[in-house]
Amino acid sequence: MQYHEVCFFARGGQGAVVAARLLVHAVSLEGLWGQAFPLFGGERRGAPVYSFARISDKPVRVRSQIREPDALIVFDRALLSALTFKVKKGGFVLANSPSKPSVESADRVYWVDATAIAKRNGLVVAGWPVVNTAMLGALTKVWSLVSLSSLKRSILDAWTGKLGEVNAKAAEEAYNEVMTGE
Template identity: 35%
Template sequence: MGNLEIRLHGRGGQGAVSAADMLVAAFTQEGKYAAGFPVFGSERRGAPTQAFVRFGDEPVREKTKIYHPHCIWVFDPMQIQTPMTYAGLKQEGTMVTNVGQPLTEKPHENINRMGTIKATPIAMEILGIPAVSTCMLGAFAATTQWVELDSVLAILPDYFKEKLLDKNIVCVERGFKETDIFER
């Protein structure tokens, strides 16, 4: 099987770009090839951002956005309603999403497997800011099983120190445990 492609949808300040970075590190930790990059303009907090992550057993050579993702990873619950979020999603696709309220139905027909997590309240409770990156990494690991929880935990010390590290470990673990997973 070729490499898999993940597209992140978030807003500046939520940590989608950081999460992409840490996910690439976690895949690399497992000996896989991985690469990712974000797209954002001069605007910062609150503006829509996208990031793209590719990983697998083949070196990642493409330096282009992802138009047909195997997985969409949504950090901003508002973007669940946005049709562009699902553009090009492959059939039998996967969605990992931060939610405000529980989803009563699949938001797009191509979704085969879906993980939902109320990440914002967890981030607010533990970190005091709505930076959901680490919680969403836990949810991603739980939903997709493409990366081990241990690999995510192993790379966190490269990104956080001391108390902030401890708190983000809790975020990853709670994200992993508290994700509701749905399968067709």
């Protein structure tokens, strides 16, 4: 049985809640099951926020909190010092960062400059670069569970017209630019 847990760690406004939903939509296009949910609390623009996804080849029935994800996706590298989660053994961290971030709690660390990608594609809302689709694009490169094409389809289903196109483009650019350190 396939079963994976993902944690998105971001700041309010960066699109982490939508990211979890887009990921679940993308895996469901590939015939898998999933569940996306936010951790609600004092969420405000700029404050640290979590969202989560579970992915399985069977309908997901567990709804309690995720404590040790397989994949931890950090939308702002300044948050790396505030991590309250450890990834599972064999798991990885994917961070939004222009250079290799220092992460002690994971064996594998990937990084991509999603802020630059968001800015160059005009994905800026109220002065905040929205990096969610770029981070997901990078994820599809380092994780075989979901393909870039399903992710793009998921993005285009979520936003029609130009907005969908630029988000899909940001995802593809991040797919090409993600650094694996190898």
